[in-house]
Amino acid sequence: MLVGRSSQFETIPRRLSFAILPLALCLTAVFVSPSLAQKADKPERKVIVSVKPEYPELLRHAQVGGVVRLKATVQANGTVSNVEILGGNPILADRAVIAVKSWKYAPGPAQTIEDISLSFSPH
Numbered sequence: 001m002l003v004g005r006s007s008q009f010e011t012i013p014r015r016l017s018f019a020i021l022p023l024a025l026c027l028t029a030v031f032v033s034p035s036l037a038q039k040a041d042k043p044e045r046k047v048i049v050s051v052k053p054e055y056p057e058l059l060r061h062a063q064v065g066g067v068v069r070l071k072a073t074v075q076a077n078g079t080v081s082n083v084e085i086l087g088g089n090p091i092l093a094d095r096a097v098i099a100v101k102s103w104k105y106a107p108g109p110a111q112t113i114e115d116i117s118l119s120f121s122p123h
Contacts (some may be wrong), residue, residue, distance in 0.1 A: 011109055044114060045074060046106040053099035056091060063122045066090065068096040070116040076103040092120050 059065075065068045068088030074082050081101050096118045105114070 010110065011065070016036045021077035025081075044107055045112055047103055048106055049076065049102075051099045051102045053092075053095040053120075054116060055122075056095065059089075059091060059120075060122045064092075065120045065122045068118045068120065070096060070100055070118070072100055072103075072114045072116055074105045074112050075109070075115055076108055076110055078107045081111075087116075089120075 021053055066089050069086040070093070071084045073083075075081050080101050080103050083097045085097060087093075088096070094114075099118075102117060
């Protein structure tokens with residue numbers, strides 16, 4: 001019978017921990033430093049000149065589309081110096097990179113990294 005009692009006592013701390021967990025989460029949320037909070041999105045630089053990417057006729061005819069995600073390095077003078085592919089159809093992504101490299105942004109105080117999403121729709 002001693003075994004039965006010890007298992008009863010073992011469940012009490014478990015129940016207690018489930019009751020304390022919401023309280024601990026609430027207190028953590030209240031006292032979290034603002035520096036640990038998620039940063040707000042930075043304002044994007046304005047695109048002054050954009051070139052529409054070429055849509056390969058073969059992919060358009062095959063009804064292949066989608067979104068291409070890129071990361072562009074924009075110099076202080078507004079020129080695009082580098083474009084990295086983050087995701088999307090590889091053929092469409094290559095065409096998107098070619099187009100974005102010829103974009104021109106508004107001048108800024110320093111080099112920035114801009115996230116770009118381009119949609120390709122066969123319709």
